[in-house]
Amino acid sequence: MAFNNKHKKPHLIFHSNVFTTLLFILAFTVPILFLILHTCTSSLCSSCVSNKVEAWSGDLRNAQFAWNRLPFPHVQSPPVVLKIAVFSRKWPIGAAPGGMERHAYTLHTALARRGHSVHVFTSPLVDNNRDHTGTPSSTSSNSPIIHCHEGEAGKWRYNKAWELFDEENRREPFDVIHSESVALPHSLARNLKNLAVSWHGIALESLQSSIYQDLTRNPNEPMSPAFNESLYGVVPKVLNEIRFFHNYNHHVAISDSCGEMLRDVYQIPRRRVHVILNGVDENGFRNDLSLGHEFRAKIGVPINGSLVLGVAGRLVKDKGHPLLYEAFSKLITKHPHVYLIVAGSGPWENRYKELGPRVQVLGSMSPSKLKAFYNAIDIFVNPTLRPQGLDLTLMEAMMSGKAVVASRFPSIKGSIVVNDEFGFMFSPNAGSLLEALEEVVREGPKRLAQRGKACQEYAASMFTASKMALAYERLFLCIKNDTFCVYP
Structure with a gap:
């Protein structure tokens, strides 16, 4: 008899669980809204139209703005050669590596070229030409030394990587250790x-x-049940992060908004939080109109195409492709000479093909081939639904001299599209995106090219690989010796 009413309990439990979930959401979104408002009214944001912090000096550990805004002398050799250990779940060798992998590769390759001894501890590589047994491998003296732990290719085992690190650290201690997220x-x-x-x-x-x-x-x-379950999983994860993040001595936030959250929500002491934005290879992405015209002709964009939009990345839901698909399908009913080039692969690939010849789906492209893609478009669209991180594609497009259309998230608004001249921002829904695209069409390629020039100038001052590497180098020097913490 104790189980006679069992069929009623799941219904009550469901409502209770939903109510609890909503409370958790409110508990964490209210601080976020406060941070957004605070960030947009702070002295930092009031100077966002400028790419530099004028005449700043002091202890870099007190800086609450992106270090990319400071000029670091690009001398040929660093003042001190560092031995750097890097923990990265993967090391990119494929055609289309993820953003974290590309960041690790770009940063530490640049540091190695500056003369630092960089040792990367990572999972076994897929490339058969590489060593998978833990024996260090390097293509040249100016490249990172790669230590792959034993096991399955691409499967990260931090304990095995730690053993390799410990062995090398005993041989000669590392000056600084760098972890890519929770590697x-x-x-x-x-x-x-x-x-x-x-x-x-x-x-x-x-x-x-x-x-x-x-x-x-x-x-x-x-x-969906999966979404409901994910909420229950992520809330405890937030709480756990707030508790264990203090165990890391120095935190590098890759966006200004993330830095705010680490200080104000995660309660990390401000002197241990440093904002250094990602950078991309300045030699790989630049404005080249002839290359763009050739690429358009190669993929079959008609000469009478009045406007060409572009999007790049994984074609999955969290990258915002449901929004772009819906908005663009409506846009082309009113504007017959607007085209969309899609560089990427994923579940939404076939959906885009349903829109007919006005959409060119190219599949995944290597960073080297993306150079032609960026030069072939009039404006770059990033419809992401992910506030976390900082998409390299936005930086690459701006470096290539292209204006952007981007989701209005604190990370993007506070660190990339910091000036209205750089493009258009929209709320993360299809209606708002369509309004932005209509404005793009009204302006046309000539005005967009003017915006793109402004983007290129800003990107060249903020998002280069060398700029990022010099900022990290100064942080690592500061960690080794306090005298390097004083700027200039």
């Missing part, structure tokens, strides 16, 4: 005073992402 868990990191971790996305931002993705659901469509 090195806090249980090992807590005892390393010379460690810095770069956060490419935190759980609090992931919670926002889940909310924005669910808002793309039709009103009559039920909430």
Whole structure:
């Protein structure tokens, strides 16, 4: 008899769980809204139209703006040669590596070229020409030394990587240790005073992402069980992060908004939070009109195409492709000479092909081939639903002299599209995106080219690989010796 009413309990439990989830969401979104408002009214944002912090001096550990805004002398050799250990789950060798992998490769290749001894501890590589057994490998003296732990290719085992690190550290101690996000868990990191971790996305931002993705659901469509379960998983993860992040001695936020969250929500002491924006290879992305015209002709964009939009990346829901698909399908009913070039692969690839010849789907492209893609478009569209991290594609497009259309997230608004001249921002829904695209069409290629020039100038001063590498180098020097913390 004790089980007679069992069929009623799941219904009550469901409502209770939903109510609890909503409370958790409110508890974390209210601080986020405060941070957004605070960030937009701070002295930093009031100077965002400028790419430099004028006449700043002092202890770099007190700087609460992106270090990219400071000029660091590009001398041929660093003042001190450092031995640097890097923990990265993967090391990119494929055609289309992820953003975190590309960041690790770009940064530490640049540091190695500056003469630092860089040792990368990572999972076994897929390339058969590489060593998979843990034996260090390097293509040249100016390249990072790669230590792959044993096991399955691409599968990260931090304990095995730690063994390789410990062996090398005993041979000659490392000056500084760098972890790409949680490649090195806090249980090992807590005892390393010379460690810095770069956060490419935190759980609090992931919670926002889940909310924005669910808002793309039709009103009559039920909430998926997977989404409901994900909410229950991410809230405890946020709480755990707030507790264990203190075990990392130095935190590098890759966006200004992430830096705000680490200081104000995660309660990390401000002197241990440093904002250094990502950078891209300035030699690989630049304006080249002839290359763009050739690429258009090669893929079959008609000469009478009045406007060409471009999007790049994984064609998945969280990258905002449901929004772009819906908005562009409506746009082309009114504007017959507007085209869209899609560089990427994923579940939405076939959906885009349904839109007919006005959409060119090119599949995944290597960074080297993306140069022609960026030069072939009039404006770059980034419809992402992910507030976390900082998409390299936006930086690459701007470096190539292209204006952008981007989601109005604090990370993008506060660190990339810091000036209205750089392009257009929209709320993460299809209606708002369509309004932005209509404005793009009204302006036309000539005005967009003017915006693109402004983007290129800003990107060249902020988002280059050398700029990022010099900022990290100064941080690593500061970690080794306090005298390097004083700027200039």
